[in-house]
Amino acid sequence: MAQPPASAAAIGGRLRAARQARGLTLQQVADATTLNKGFISRLERDEVSPSVASLIAICEVLGIRVGTLFEPPATSLVRAGEGRPINFGGSKVNELLLTPGTQSHLQVIHSTVEPGGSGGDELYTLDCDVEFVYVTRGRLRLTLAEESVLLHAGDAFTFPGREPHTWANAGDGDEQCQVIWVLAPAP
Numbered sequence: 001m002a003q004p005p006a007s008a009a010a011i012g013g014r015l016r017a018a019r020q021a022r023g024l025t026l027q028q029v030a031d032a033t034t035l036n037k038g039f040i041s042r043l044e045r046d047e048v049s050p051s052v053a054s055l056i057a058i059c060e061v062l063g064i065r066v067g068t069l070f071e072p073p074a075t076s077l078v079r080a081g082e083g084r085p086i087n088f089g090g091s092k093v094n095e096l097l098l099t100p101g102t103q104s105h106l107q108v109i110h111s112t113v114e115p116g117g118s119g120g121d122e123l124y125t126l127d128c129d130v131e132f133v134y135v136t137r138g139r140l141r142l143t144l145a146e147e148s149v150l151l152h153a154g155d156a157f158t159f160p161g162r163e164p165h166t167w168a169n170a171g172d173g174d175e176q177c178q179v180i181w182v183l184a185p186a187p
Contacts, residue, residue: 008027008044010075011046011069011070012043012044012045012046012047013042013044013046014068014069015044015058015062015069016044018033018062018063018064019044019062022062022063022128024061024062024095026040026041026044026148029058029061029062029166030159032061033054033057033058033061034057035054035057036059036078039054040058042186043058052076055069056187057059066104068163073144076100077105078096078097078098078099081096082096083096083097083098083109083110084096084101085097086109086118088126089108089119089120089124090111090113090117090118090119090120090167091116091117091118091120092113092114092115092116092117092118092169093111093112093113093114093117093118093119094108094112094114095110095111095112096109096110096111097109098110099186103186104185105184105185105186106182106183106184106185106186107128107181107182107183107184107186108180108181108182108183109139109180109181109182109183110178110179110180110181111168111178111179111180111181112176112177112178113138113140113168113169113176113177113178113179114169114176115169115171115173115174115175115176116169117168117169117177118166118167118168118169119165119166119167119168120166121166123143123144123145123148123164123165124164124165124166125162125163125164125165126161126183126187127161127162127182127187128161128162128183128184128185128186128187129160129161129162129184129185130158130159130182130183130184131158131159131160131161131163131165131182131183132156132158132181132182132183132184133157133167133179133180133181133182134136134152134155134156134179134180134182135151135153135155135156135177135179136153136154136169136178136179136180137153137176137177137178138153138169138170138175138177138178139152139153139169139170139171139175139177140152140167140168140170140177140179141167141168141169141170142157142165142167143165143166143167143168144159144163144164144165145163145164145165150170161183161184161187167179
């Protein structure tokens with residue numbers, strides 16, 4: 001087995017992650033590909049270079065395209081205060097989208113809720129499976145159909161996204177409330 005050259009792409013970690021995500025053992029991949037379990041283990045540690053045929057066989061078993069192993073990771077940087085402004089319809093709230101619009105697995109929003117700000121009097125739903133809210137400053141009252149929860153800075157709450165709800169800044173006087181919302185998948 002040839003040692004990979006120093007310039008070879010490190011694909012072992014991606015292969016291991018794909019195998020583990022499918023709940024497969026090294027032995028199961030070896031049996032399905034007729035490759036040696038030890039070879040696959042060394043490949044996942046980037047200690048050997050596979051032939052094209054071996055790599056294709058492993059990728060077929062893992063259900064991934066060979067090309068995905070060599071694609072750079074999709075990353076996105078949003079500097080403080082530079083998120084894309086969005087509006088989900090609340091009043092006295094400034095919302096910034098922190099995830100790129102191409103991200104479909106989740107959506108992260110930073111909301112600054114001014115005193116008296118709210119999601120409105122009527123309960124509403126979003127087209128997502130899960131909603132997560134984390135209060136970073138102030139207090140937020142989250143109202144669901146069957147319960148109302150007062151969240152303080154550092155508190156987090158998770159609920160079904162299709163659950164009717166609304167929210168309001170529950171601070172005293174001129175206190176802002178800052179919140180991170182995570183919606184999955186992105187509505």
